[in-house]
Amino acid sequence: MTDIFDELQWRGLVAQSTDEAALREALAEGPLTLYCGFDPTAPSLHFGNLVQLVVLRHFQRAGHRVICLVGGSTGLIGDPRPTSERVLKTKEQTADWVARIQEQVRPFLDFEGDNAALLVNNLDWTAPISALDFLRDIGKHFRVNHMVRKEAVAARLESEQGISYTEFSYQILQALDFLELYRAHGCTLQTGGADQWGNLTAGVDLVHRVEGASVHCFTTPLLTDAAGTKFGKSEGNAVWLGADMTSPYAFYQYWINVEDASVVKLLKVFTDRTPEEIAAAEEQVAQEPFRRTAQRILAADVTTLVHGAEATAAVQAASEALFGRGDLTALDPATLGDATAELPGADLEVGTSLVDALVATGLVDSRNAARRTIGEGGASLNNVKLTDPEQALGEHDFLAGQVAVLKRGRRNLAAARKA
RNA sequence: GGCAGGUUGUCCGAGCGGCCAAUGGAAACGGACUGUAAAUCCGUCGCGAGAGCUACGAAGGUUCGAAUCCUUCACCUGCCA
Incomplete structure (x- = not known):
């Protein structure tokens, strides 16, 4: 062309x-x-x-x-x-x-x-x-x-x-x-x-x-999703190009989460992929949607464009480790450290209640919301669903003695680092 | 300048002295499901563990009690000059 x-x-x-x-x-x-x-x-x-x-x-x-x-x-x-x-x-x-x-x-x-x-x-x-x-x-x-x-x-x-x-x-x-x-x-x-x-x-x-x-x-054109909503908002916040405003991890995750119905459109707009490559990606969305191949290409390309190849490799590795099927406790300390380094987080003492931890890491807005989320079964610690709002961070919860991974819903992660 | 009406939670929008943290819708969030997707269904949706606190344009007032009544102010809308 x-x-x-x-x-x-x-x-x-x-x-x-x-x-x-x-x-x-x-x-x-x-x-x-x-x-x-x-x-x-x-x-x-x-x-x-x-x-x-x-x-x-x-x-x-x-x-x-x-x-x-x-x-x-x-x-x-x-x-x-x-x-x-x-x-x-x-x-x-x-x-x-x-x-x-x-x-x-x-x-x-x-x-x-x-x-x-x-x-x-x-x-x-x-x-x-x-x-x-x-x-x-x-x-x-x-x-x-x-x-x-x-x-x-x-x-x-x-x-x-x-x-x-x-x-x-x-x-x-x-x-x-x-x-x-x-x-x-x-x-x-x-x-x-x-x-x-x-x-x-x-x-x-x-x-x-x-x-x-x-x-x-x-x-x-104004880019909108299948529902006609503008792209470029994540959890109500703008998606910024500045790493200090939207972390490379959050940036990468934004693109990874693009709906199937829009991913091809965004690949065309934001990447340099050729018509052949995009046709192939489109085929994969249709045939093997669960692999999310198109989303991965999109996220990797755009993150590289904005934050560079090095940052992309880091956030890819982090995402792989955190969203992979593997047991978090089985991760080696170095990988765990790198992966959680990309997450928003907070330094917390042993004994901090999980309600406070969820608030401190920014995963929820208030203690009420934290309790609610736990009550709804929407929060987990190191990939184990939380059921008791009174539970506190124990010594053993800090994987490799350094960090605990908190999750809200399917895809919001934060790191509780041992203070 | 005169008269009439309006200003409610993220947004739209009910409420018009106690049962109002406030109907309903949208957005958002969580769960059920897969795929860190969509759709669907269910739930949640001010802060606080709770007592309670803070909220209905702003400031005062009436009342046992106000988003709801009164006064003043600000801004908007309509009609008349």
Whole structure:
């Protein structure tokens, strides 16, 4: 599959695009320059951003010039959400997050060599513009009539709390980026998530008005599971790319647990597997679902992409040891230590009640919940179901004298390390 | 500016002086089952071992007793200026 656009479509990475024929032609003519922006709304990128990073990666490999933008200015304003106004973050915090995200993005693209990706910050060209110049030079090109049609803005205009002028201006600020990158680097394509369509086209329009040039954009689809729920949440928490926010173990487990009905779709999106490999995986889901081969490939590939091969090997070994059929007490101390090192946990004294241990390790939210879980038969210690809420951690419960494995339900594990 | 209505647990949404930690639905979690999948059925779903404590926009008040009544404040909605 040589055509990049064909490949992206086959992978399910294209939702909506400006004139597809023109875009295909532009891509076929030779390397073009494209960009995708990431706003610093948190100290780490997350699942949704990973889709964009994967897209950029495909483009760079296909020989196109990739610009990765971190939104030092747009992050100060905030893209309006359809539901409610954002609370402004301080400039210091935003700058800190920009720095973190700039680092986080590095492994996904090649920033060295002939076709090095470019890392830019829109604050560099936005900060120097005066309010008056902004209104005269940029604002004049935007019709409010058109701006209010944008989905998130329209929703907010309908909502009880309305929308601040600050957030209303967001799309102009983002459009300005496209113009700037077009001028400075000949950038003619912007990509983004499905919810960014309005912002992307605002940029396309601005470049067209000011420079008379036709540029392009396309969005990736919102990824949902069979029930139509967004992917990227685990136990109600976002799946982050930062190891300090979502541990590599938790990250790997997230992918391992993907439902059968979605695993093929996610393999296409997030891995570099070929159509043949994916067809084989699909076949295995159908024929031998209990082996979870597709999920294992998905989890391994994506974890390697985000955390590296070494981390993947570690969490695979841990998962194997902890979820394997083998008796936990039979594990050798080294394997046990490595496996449990990946788990969330707590340092606990001999004699700590299991109720307290379940709370301390974060497996449940409260002592009540712990008792409930034990009462429901949903908790186990070293793979032995707990029945007595009053039971306490005994000396012999610490396997190899160091760690006890607590489990809630089928798949939530934690380590109680001997203090 | 005037008048009327609203603000309930993660979300939606009942309750309108005691039987209300608060009906119902969704989400979520656990069990039964396989496969660390889905579907289905059952259960759980503020904190606390318990007594009890904290919760129904905020602050006061009435009452033996308030999510429910009164006052003030904030925000929203509708009608009239």
